């Protein structure tokens with residue numbers, strides 16, 4: 001039996017996370033879940049968006065499955081997600097962006113994995129007002145963090161037999177900060193002569209990604225560009241409801257869907273459970289349950305390809321529970 005932390009999250013979080021745990025259970029993998037709170041639900045109970053109890057549980061179990069949590073825009077408490085990544089040193093965000101047959105999207109053959117540096121850049125949240133009419137936000141890039149994300153991307157490329165790593169940057173303008181990111185990735189690339197390596201200025205990458213996304217394989221990017229690219233990548237394969245992800249470091253891995261709490265549909269039971277279930281697939285691969293992971297993955301693909309028992313965003317008229325049941329039946 002495995003042990004893992006379960007964070008249902010806010011909005012549609014509990015609906016899709018329960019779908020994922022029920023699929024794992026039906027597949028026969030025994031995980032004892034330690035349920036904890038983050039975000040708005042934690043604020044309501046503990047007046048703290050990231051309780052120590054939650055951190056302790058993830059540190060002990062080293063694995064968590066997490067739903068999205070609410071962050072207020074331009075006010076309120078600091079993003080619990082960012083605090084969680086910094087507290088547990090979850091230095092990499094990995095997002096596989098892969099086409100699924102049957103999903104209505106502009107492209108059909110996308111298969112890329114984005115490695116986003118997850119602890120620094122403008123996302124460190126070091127900002128302050130200068131008087132009342134100016135604000136300053138500080139961008140931090142270090143060689144250590146940049147080499148660490150690059151090493152993870154290259155070693156993944158070798159392990160998964162991928163062909164190419166692309167580094168995105170804006171070192172033509174931010175010569176010191178992005179320049180340091182670029183030179184750090186170059187350093188790591190030089191140790192992997194068998195993997196093709198290329199560098200692209202991030203704005204031109206955005207343009208090329210919407211024209212020729214099939215060209216890209218592994219991408220390694222600083223935090224802010226990585227956030228934007230991952231979201232666009234989700235759009236290229238059919239939307240937020242189908243893309244999983246993981247925030248991972250040396251000590252722990254927190255698997256969570258790309259999408260947010262979807263307040264517009266929360267509580268209606270109509271959220272697409274695919275992203276959360278594919279997070280479960282990633283989690284199972286991570287703990288070594290590879291055959292079960294593939295069984296679930298194939299079943300998700302089959303259910304979507306059949307196109308019958310799918311949620312509204314996938315062109316169907318079924319609920320989260322109906323789609324989850326179809327996935328379990330297809331296993």
Ligand code: NAD
Pocket residue numbers: 012016067068069070071072081240241256257258259260261262263264265270271272273275313
């Ligand atoms: P969102 O992803 O919640 O919603 C964007 C759109 O996509 C909405 O129309 C929503 O209905 C739809 N959508 C998202 N997931 C879906 C699913 N599984 N099935 C069907 N439709 C789905 O993004 P937002 O509205 O920008 O953010 C809402 C809240 O979520 C904010 O508080 C934000 O901070 C938070 N958020 C949290 C995380 C996280 O915890 N990792 C990530 C992103 C956003």
